[in-house]
Amino acid sequence: MVKISLDVMGGDFGPEVVIPGAAKALERHPDITFVLFGRHDECEALLARYPTLKERSVFHNCDVAIAMDEKPSQALRRGRNVSSMWQAIAAVKTGDADVAVSAGNTGALMAMAKFCLRTMPNIERPAIAGIWPTLKGESIVLDIGATIGADAKQLLSFAVMGGAMARALFEIERPTIGLLNVGVEEIKGQEEVREAGRLLREANIDSLHYSGFVEGDDLGKGTVDVVVTEGFTGNIALKAAEGTAKQIASYLRAAMSRSLLSRIGYLFAKGAFDALREKMDPRKVNGGVFLGLNGIVIKSHGGTDAEGFAAAIEVGYDMVRNGLTKKIENDLKLYHDLFPSNAGPEAA
């Protein structure tokens, strides 16, 4: 059984998406039980439409919902203890849930998750890991937005955490890891990235295979299982790729409707286009994983639909089933001498 807590009020559509999304995930994974946090009056009627979900979940009323544009500091002030977002996270802390999922605003979610769950020993800053569709399948990319800048030791900690996530998600023993850089030569790039490369090579960590530097176009190729970078670059690379995919989809739509012949061609090739759409479906890889906290929190895209939210739940489900937190803890313990020691929970 996997226990999942949901911030039902999070995201652009709140309960409208979260509740049907949970129902979909439950259909595919009947061993899930949910702990739901939201405004009772906004959820009751919706929940009644999904009797199986209702039966497999406990609902807690929370009057406060965090807005999508609320500043993290304000969200924390206003929403600590009382908001659906906070309570979903707190359920992971108390053990009422194995993982929390929210489509709410990223900054607020990260601030609350750090405050409530605290960072793991030897982790200075948590990261958000995303799943990147590649020509070979999928890769993990981190950090995609929790940090701005990272020193060599932080990049090293991202590598260890990303490696543990790859083992949990892809079930491979020794995932390959690359550092995102502007060239593959040793002499190129940011000082911190080169230093992280040196540390990774010297550390020779059993649980991961360091493959050197990778470039922006290696992301789509799937050159390595895990791509490590700091959050500013990672976020911009992710959005640049998403933007390009949308741009090409728009060109393709325009091209296919430009003449009678192309519209006929489209009809013949409709199966192919459906397969392509399926392949490019951003909902399928929805779910950023917060790494480096004492508990797992999954961030869903705020604008996703029920199918996308179900995918985010399933990422959390996989992480729990494959013991992600334990794997990271073990690696951090094993290689603790590589990391800066932090001062315990206060360092969070």
Next chain:
Amino acid sequence: MVKISLDVMGGDFGPEVVIPGAAKALERHPDITFVLFGRHDECEALLARYPTLKERSVFHNCDVAIAMDEKPSQALRRGRNVSSMWQAIAAVKTGDADVAVSAGNTGALMAMAKFCLRTMPNIERPAIAGIWPTLKGESIVLDIGATIGADAKQLLSFAVMGGAMARALFEIERPTIGLLNVGVEEIKGQEEVREAGRLLREANIDSLHYSGFVEGDDLGKGTVDVVVTEGFTGNIALKAAEGTAKQIASYLRAAMSRSLLSRIGYLFAKGAFDALREKMDPRKVNGGVFLGLNGIVIKSHGGTDAEGFAAAIEVGYDMVRNGLTKKIENDLKLYHDLFPSNAGPEAA
């Protein structure tokens, strides 16, 4: 008449691509004259095949060619004064050419260009500007690889230079400028980017319209005419987008050949696919422009073909015809109090 110097030995294919590329550009712009630098024995027979080009160009023999994997420092030591790359750049300095074009290695080309042409007054570091295809047309993105990190004043100088290039290339009076960041809110992102935003807003520069922060997905949307970022992020964003485009093209090919029906559909829609391919053709936007030097140097992709090299030549041609260097000089003079003063040619 536009005088263009070419490093004939540069790129993965050297004369095989550069000479036919020059011939193509000349066909479309008969007012070009070329100054060619390369190994006589490797170029003679090829050049003889293009009599118009031969007639409109002066050939200078250079025995030294810079290798694609040569380190900038080594290239400079070995190739200064004597290499085809150096001499193509030097022709801009002496006035024998208005612009130099090379498909040779970027690091060496930038090192030589800085050493030979020197940076403009008030410019600490040159940038490479790329032309990014967008849903609205084209945008300019800089820096895409000359710098690693940039402070607020450097970002400001990129904005002024990119703005001048937009005026030269797109012939608009007051191009819109955005700073690449991880969020559009004032409080987000790197300190330097926020500071640059403050400076740009306060400076209120006549020749450009500062639109605030833009995110990675605004690149493909064409939200602004000019996107400013430092070279590490710019290079990774560019390559991530290129990688995504290749990835989707590969999905599309696979989808179109998966069944008899989809292959028939492809035949019907062939015109549409050709239009799409044309739209996505990376050769059409080939040509990184070095900005901030006392002279224009264009970097072509090393692996491009004759059509792509011709496009790079045409970017140079447009820059000269529209008085890019003069436009940048004027703006820098007008807003010189915004920039750090540098110590003259030694600061290059």
